[in-house]
Amino acid sequence: MAQISQPAGAGERRWRRRALLTLPLLLPLAAAALGANHLYWLWHGSHIVAREVAAGETAVFGGSEWTLTGLVARPEAKPAAVPPGFTLLVADLSVKVGSAHNALKVGDTTFEQLWGACQVGVVDGQGRRWSAAKLGYTPALYPARQRDIATCGSHSLSKQPPEAVLTVREAFLVPRDVAPSVRPTLSLDGEQPYYLVFQRR
């Protein structure tokens, strides 16, 4: 006890003061280090920044080439699913799968990494969004014989070879009055925070 209660030496007092003075510096640094991961995922975990794609143009996104080839209302494809005042809007995107994953092993492809959580949506002039409708079995839109026509999520799991040209077809339930003006959007895991907005013809 006698040793403990001895007054601190000059060296100890100096270091104690230094430690105290570094606290205002270290605490914000620690907070920033802990928060950086949250900020990273805030930026890379959601689609925030739009990239416009002019009508008929092809955009490189997620290692592949995307073109909007069609956007038509087809309420007759599944009338039972269409609520009153709504219509079924069908968007067709033509995709040429990139060859970036040629060098990679099967199951470890950029195709799967970059196309993860593939989301096609539509957005209107006021920024209101609609995501793809869950229609279930719809042979009128996805004929069994045409294997190259499927939803984006379905294609992303299909291990398509490089340079394959696919049609991503998604259907949306949107109010009839905004159907002529909505524009399709495309968001992929590997490209966030960027997403594509396609201009209509």
Added chain:
Amino acid sequence: MRVLMGVVVLGVAALLCYGLQASKPRPVDLARTVPVAGRQGETVRGRFLAGRVDKVEFARNLKVPFDREARTLTTDGLWVVVTLELEAMRQPVVLYRRTWNGPSGLTFHESDRAPAGLPTGFMVGQASRGRLVFEIRPEAASGASLHLSRDWISRFDSELRIDLDAIPRDPAGGPDVVDTLDLSLGGDA
């Protein structure tokens, strides 16, 4: 003397920590969904969702459709049927947390005995009307509020808190409880 000073400093620090813990909001309160308060009968607008509670009904027994016939559900407490209308405003919205919050803070989740009468997914441009059924304790009937949110912890989202101040009342001032409420007819939902 030094030892005594140490004890005093330690005591003050402990008091300060306790005060912080008791008086300050927890991190989860700071980061959680933002409550948006409203009242029964008015349209309450959150960030992504607008909702309006039209009617609250209390019953001792509930008649529900079950496999083409009606089945009566009894309870030791009370059945509450809340009729409401919801619409997504900006983007598709899902709503998993729909709770009845009593005046004492008791929280009741949707009953899993009665069939769900409100979808979990809502889209822009289509108002969905439906019923939520809760099985509550009688003392939680008056002065309650309905909380609606995706999962109460989503950042940058809001939680609708609708005060249910226009519930049906009996002459004594308590909640007006009917004997049997029939949901098998479809009602106005």
